[in-house]
Amino acid sequence: MTQKDLLSITEEFDSPVYVYDADKIISQYQRLTNAFKVNELRIHYAVKALSNISVLKLLNLLGCGLDTVSVQEVRLGLKAGVDPSKIIYTPNGVSLEEIEEVVKLGAQINIDNLSVLEQFGSRHPEIPVCIRINPHVMAGGNSKISVGHIDSKFGISIHQMPHLLRIVENTGMHINGIHMHTGSDILDIGVFLYASEILFEAARNFKELEFIDFGSGFKVPYREGDIETDIEDLGAQLTEKFEKFCKEYGRELALAFEPGKYLVSESGKFLAKVNVIKQTTSTVFAGIDTGFNHLIRPMFYGSHHEITNISNPEAKPRFYSVVGYICETDTFGNNRRIAEIREGDILSFSNAGAYCFSMASNFNSRYRPAEVMWYNGKAHLIRERETFEDLTRHQIEINFETSPKELVDKE
Numbered sequence: 001m002t003q004k005d006l007l008s009i010t011e012e013f014d015s016p017v018y019v020y021d022a023d024k025i026i027s028q029y030q031r032l033t034n035a036f037k038v039n040e041l042r043i044h045y046a047v048k049a050l051s052n053i054s055v056l057k058l059l060n061l062l063g064c065g066l067d068t069v070s071v072q073e074v075r076l077g078l079k080a081g082v083d084p085s086k087i088i089y090t091p092n093g094v095s096l097e098e099i100e101e102v103v104k105l106g107a108q109i110n111i112d113n114l115s116v117l118e119q120f121g122s123r124h125p126e127i128p129v130c131i132r133i134n135p136h137v138m139a140g141g142n143s144k145i146s147v148g149h150i151d152s153k154f155g156i157s158i159h160q161m162p163h164l165l166r167i168v169e170n171t172g173m174h175i176n177g178i179h180m181h182t183g184s185d186i187l188d189i190g191v192f193l194y195a196s197e198i199l200f201e202a203a204r205n206f207k208e209l210e211f212i213d214f215g216s217g218f219k220v221p222y223r224e225g226d227i228e229t230d231i232e233d234l235g236a237q238l239t240e241k242f243e244k245f246c247k248e249y250g251r252e253l254a255l256a257f258e259p260g261k262y263l264v265s266e267s268g269k270f271l272a273k274v275n276v277i278k279q280t281t282s283t284v285f286a287g288i289d290t291g292f293n294h295l296i297r298p299m300f301y302g303s304h305h306e307i308t309n310i311s312n313p314e315a316k317p318r319f320y321s322v323v324g325y326i327c328e329t330d331t332f333g334n335n336r337r338i339a340e341i342r343e344g345d346i347l348s349f350s351n352a353g354a355y356c357f358s359m360a361s362n363f364n365s366r367y368r369p370a371e372v373m374w375y376n377g378k379a380h381l382i383r384e385r386e387t388f389e390d391l392t393r394h395q396i397e398i399n400f401e402t403s404p405k406e407l408v409d410k411e
């Protein structure tokens with residue numbers, strides 16, 4: 001997918017627009033599966049990162065399963081043709097009713113609190129469930145790389161194991177999987193491996209396991225020279241530990257992961273047009289035809305997205321503040337060195353695959369952008385840009401019978 005391809009996409013589908021490179025998704029999937037040479041590897045793509053049905057279909061073709069956090073995501077997966085046995089459902093704080101709905105759809109349930117575990121086990125002791133453990137691993141007090149810190153709302157505390165086992169025994173339920181999810185960018189493989197030891201320790205308590213799920217948190221690079229999770233190194237070390245565990249456990253288990261970012265972040269580009277160049281006393285603003293309604297990560301998490309001017313790539317770089325059109329602070333990047341920007345140029349944002357479109361909103365009553373998949377050397381529209389009808393579709397207007405004057409005059 002070249003810069004010329006991207007420019008042609010904005011010509012065909014207008015801006016702003018999200019573009020996903022299918023080849024990049026495929027190569028990330030292959031890199032991940034090559035890194036873990038275990039008997040059975042299960043990759044469940046975290047749908048919440050990017051939930052377009054065509055993306056789910058592509059991953060399904062590769063043999064990838066899905067990790068879901070809502071019944072709606074389960075339904076999207078089924079619509080994409082994914083077999084329910086390859087869908088794991090890992091919600092947090094949802095109702096028992098929703099979990100039961102997902103059971104009917106046939107997905108694997110993952111339970112992350114004792115209250116629901118007890119209720120579920122009492123009602124459906126025959127349905128096997130996976131349990132989400134919080135291993136409470138802290139790395140040097142940096143909450144960014146901690147694995148389920150002590151105050152996290154996620155998972156069942158490893159310290160509650162006796163209570164958990166009592167519930168399993170009392171209800172006669174079957175535990176077929178055990179799970180942890182770091183929920184952050186793994187920079188330190190050692191921390192992850194340490195957490196995995198805790199999970200193995202916990203796993204010894206259950207005799208009917210089929211899989212161990214190590215969640216995700218694989219970090220991808222956001223700028224040149226960025227640290228990323230060394231997936232090959234992690235793969236080699238965890239594979240060894242996992243095989244050793246399976247020997248002791250007495251049975252081959254499946255090793256599972258549920259990456260979102262790792263599979264789709266780098267595949268995505270977000271393309272926007274420059275509406276206005278504005279010089280102030282302190283900086284040069286490039287104002288573009290989008291805002292945090294379409295790409296909230298910089299304002300929400302302080303995330304970095306590389307910005308390049310694909311309309312004028314050979315020009316001399318200058319410094320810009322790239323801002324959106326939302327009537328609030330709406331900054332994509334300050335002091336960015338970008339090839340000279342002219343009004344009408346197209347800017348390309350990198351790492352726009354994960355948590356970008358899926359977090360887009362209609363704030364300021366703007367339409368959510370179109371999505372395109374670049375596949376087999378061609379652009380395929382996979383979501384239309386919204387229209388005015390989409391903004392009003394579900395609104396119900398009241399026919400006020402009184403005139404405005406009567407409303408005001410009333411005592």
Ligand SMILES: *Cc1c(COP(=O)(O)O)cnc(C)c1O
Binds near residue numbers: 048049183258260
């Ligand atoms: C969000 C989430 C993931 C994916 O995390 P990434 O950092 O995008 O890889 C995996 N598992 C669960 C349970 C999640 O909530």
